[in-house]
Amino acid sequence: MTTFKEIRGTTIEVVSSDPSNPEIGQIWYxxxxxxxxxxxxxxxxxxxxxxxxxxxxxGTGSAGTQTxxxxxxxxxxxxxxxxxxxxxxxxxTWTTLPASINTARxxxGSAGTQTxxxGFGGDPFAGPRASTATESWNGTSWTTVNSLNTGRLGFGGxxxxxxxxxxxxxxxxxxxxxxxxxESWNGTSWTTTTSLPSAKGQGFGAFGTRxxxxxxxxxPESTSVLxxxxxxxxxxxxxxxxxxxxxxxxxxxxxxxxxxxxxxxxTEIWNGSSWTSNPVGLTTGRGNMNVGPTGPSSECLxxxxxxxxxxxxxxxxxxxxxxxxxxx
Numbered sequence: 001m002t003t004f005k006e007i008r009g010t011t012i013e014v015v016s017s018d019p020s021n022p023e024i025g026q027i028w029y030x031x032x033x034x035x036x037x038x039x040x041x042x043x044x045x046x047x048x049x050x051x052x053x054x055x056x057x058x059g060t061g062s063a064g065t066q067t068x069x070x071x072x073x074x075x076x077x078x079x080x081x082x083x084x085x086x087x088x089x090x091x092x093t094w095t096t097l098p099a100s101i102n103t104a105r106x107x108x109g110s111a112g113t114q115t116x117x118x119g120f121g122g123d124p125f126a127g128p129r130a131s132t133a134t135e136s137w138n139g140t141s142w143t144t145v146n147s148l149n150t151g152r153l154g155f156g157g158x159x160x161x162x163x164x165x166x167x168x169x170x171x172x173x174x175x176x177x178x179x180x181x182x183e184s185w186n187g188t189s190w191t192t193t194t195s196l197p198s199a200k201g202q203g204f205g206a207f208g209t210r211x212x213x214x215x216x217x218x219x220p221e222s223t224s225v226l227x228x229x230x231x232x233x234x235x236x237x238x239x240x241x242x243x244x245x246x247x248x249x250x251x252x253x254x255x256x257x258x259x260x261x262x263x264x265x266x267t268e269i270w271n272g273s274s275w276t277s278n279p280v281g282l283t284t285g286r287g288n289m290n291v292g293p294t295g296p297s298s299e300c301l302x303x304x305x306x307x308x309x310x311x312x313x314x315x316x317x318x319x320x321x322x323x324x325x326x327x328x
Contacts, residue, residue, distance in 0.1 A: 225238055
């Protein structure tokens with residue numbers, strides 16, 4: 001008869017307390033509780049509570065990772081105004097930084113890291129409402145750089161500080177018309193490139209890179225997915241849950257989409273060809289959260305958002321945890 005040692009290469013230990021640092025796949029018998037336990041990959045992601053932000057905002061820009069994130073701008077309901085503040089996250093605590101963005105606005109596109117970020121477009125709640133402004137962050141301050149060719153507010157941005165893409169969005173007041181325009185950033189300037197197959201409004205989300213970009217959802221709610229390979233757009237596999245103003249993270253082969261209006265908690269995982277609905281959704285349903293990457297799809301953040309909330313949630317996938325093994 002095959003033993004566990006022959007399969008796994010280790011014996012089942014008998015211990016009085018659970019090991020403090022088990023290996024994935026390790027199994028042991030806890031003599032104190034009389035239970036057989038294992039450290040297992042459940043194949044399910046989980047959201048857990050992180051540090052609260054100093055001010056509730058939605059439609060913020062963000063960049064970085066789960067333990068080194070940057071968040072800026074957005075709309076604050078109290079007071080009723082767009083915001084220019086910049087905050088940083090170290091994995092547990094948010095800190096307000098002395099440098100604010102130069103043009104306060106919400107619903108902008110964003111890209112980059114905690115020390116090299118890019119914010120573009122958005123709604124400054126003034127003038128035509130669809131900004132062309134682009135700002136670059138060097139870890140200390142924001143610098144206004146070359147503007148977008150088409151002013152718009154929306155979420156369809158992804159990439160890094162020197163190579164980003166902005167697709168769709170909503171045009172200027174008073175019509176606020178959905179846009180099909182796509183612009184590529186080379187670190188210095190924006191260049192108009194192949195348009196979207198159809199116009200997408202400010203609820204259009206995105207993840208990936210400048211040359212391997214996935215856009216999803218729309219306002220009003222949509223399951224639509226579009227993939228970009230650096231030269232052309234193709235229709236992708238539809239989302240399981242229709243989304244408007246949802247957030248996302250990841251790459252074109254491993255992505256995550258979560259939340260959305262109105263007050264959605266649903267979370268979906270993308271493997272490059274299909275979407276899987278995760279059994280565990282956000283603790284607080286919300287849309288218009290952070291825009292832009294905050295870590296790979298295995299470790300990202302859900303920051304603030306609407307309705308008004310100051311909460312941050314941290315995503316972990318896969319969920320590796322100690323499980324009690326029941327045998328009969």
